[in-house]
Amino acid sequence: MSKLLVALMAVLILASCAPQASTGPASLAVFIPGTLQGSPIYEMLDAGARKAVAEVPGAIVKTIEGGFNQAQWGEQIATLASSGEYRFIVTSNPAMPEIAAAAAKAYPNQKFLILESYSDNPSYATLAYNHRELSYLHGVLGGLLAAERKAPAVLGLIAGQEYPDMNNAIVPGFEEGLKAVSPEGKVEFRVVGNWYDAAKGAELAKGLFDQGVSVVMPISGGANQGVLTAAKASGRAVLWYDTDGYAVEPGVVFGSGRILQDKAAYELVKKALAGTLEYGKPQMVGFQEGYLDYVTDSPTFVQLVPEGPRQKFEAVLADFRSGKTQLEMPLSR
């Protein structure tokens, strides 16, 4: 009986290890390292990929939510790759090249399109955004708002965690922007320690407000909500980092940057489906290339930011859009 069981198991394992065909219509998995709901940046990723797939007859796309436990993403990515069902796996996260490395090694025919990351792995097509430029502009606006409020030139930045892009590009860029308008200015940096704890976000924000900080920028996922609540209660201003956030908490969000992830996803997937996408050649894009922007045409922005600072800010923004001003994104890999 036991021999029979062992034999059956061996047959099952061997049968299941057989390579699977990747022929047929182009198929694509969008892997969300988190959940779609409440994550505009991932909603844009999904929308962009789906738009590109819709233009190719017969192409198939499935969206898979990986949940919030980063320790499980590697296993999930490897499982997707091992299924052989998807010609392309599309995802977005700076950590994903590291997480998918084992799967890329084990399944060399699997191609990965990874946004918000930068890697020369030949299995990856990666595209990274110039966070130094985006955070610089936030710093400029924050400095102008603090000056307008006659507050100390101190801005708050609350992050979910410390990571290379945060330490090497976002915090320095934010401070550079602030110093461009207030040379004596400084940034108070706080870390939540995770990407979901709204209570901790509120606590950190309140601590900053008690120190006289009048403008804060949260980049902390679900903890952002706590920062908004604290800012609303204290009458302070919030800068929303990478999606149009004016409606998230009206009257509290004074400025909003924007990463055009939908555009990037659409273009990458379209090239991948057409067979013209280059792998192993990472791209870095910013304002001039049209993948970053600042939402200045919102009535809320016009209403909340007085004309003087607004004009100064838009002049700086115009220089970035035209390419007259460019900042080099430090590569942390």
Place this chain on the structure above:
Amino acid sequence: MNRRTNPLASGIGTLVALGLALGLAVVLLAVLSPNPAGALRAFFWGPVSSGLAWGNLLNQALLLSLTGLAASLAFGAGAFNLGGEGQTYTGGLAALALTLVLPVAWGWGGILAALLAGVMAGALLGGLSGWLKVRFEADEMITTFLLSASAVPFVNAVMTGPGIGAAQSMLIQSRPAPEAFWIPGLLAPSNLHVGILVAVPIVVVFAVLVNHTPWGYRLRLMGRNRDFARYAGISTGIYALVPLGLSGGLHGLAGALGVLGTQHSLVQGFSAGWGWNGIAVALIARSNPWAVLPAAALLAFLDQAGRSVVLQGQFPFQLSALFQACILFFITARRLHGRPL
């Protein structure tokens, strides 16, 4: 002989519960999935559909065997260890931290030392609750839970702190252990590794100890009736402290194996659910160590099946947890098992 003592009757009860659970799975998949046929295939075939899937399934089953055995030992002695999550996590930290200071020339010796460090860390955390129970009559359900709840944020803070944190990683994780201390993997790139195979002899040894030795008899007597055990001259203090210490140690071992065998560094949340799922395994096994392996295999299959359905795009992420909870409800229903813990 009633259902409480008749193994055949309780075995039938478990099979009925399993049948109901799988029936519920089929109904849920049919009702909630946009592609019921594909979802059912993903559910039943996904966990065994490839070498990778087998590796992940076996690894999870063996890990859950350790945490399930840990919970069973405590339950069997009448102690409720609700701190498995923190004990597992702390075991992982201890193992990782030791590998960062040991000379790489130690090789397998270093791996064994790190595993032992994981066991000790978990045992200390579990044993502390046992000591509090013996010394102050503190309810171990509360102390194990609170100590665990404190340990998790502590480990989270330490893993990114000076000397341990990975400065150049985009993940919330520690520096990796030196490669010399990585336990060799099996069925790459699955999570399976040779170290986890130790779970089988450990379960067998404890099953023999609990069921066929005077020590095990006294332990079981403690679990059934503490007052009677005391009147029988059994040192109830020792039998409150030791099972919790052992339980913590086994949880710590699971954490250490997860770090050295699978993740190779301390990744935030790497052991999420292992402690709680160990309790579920103990419930399914009715705290009988002999039943831990099949119970863990069943739970691992259900978990991998749920993940497979989500990964095949057939199911929303949040519903997978609900789905597993419904299944566990049936399987752990005491009424069907016919016997209390």
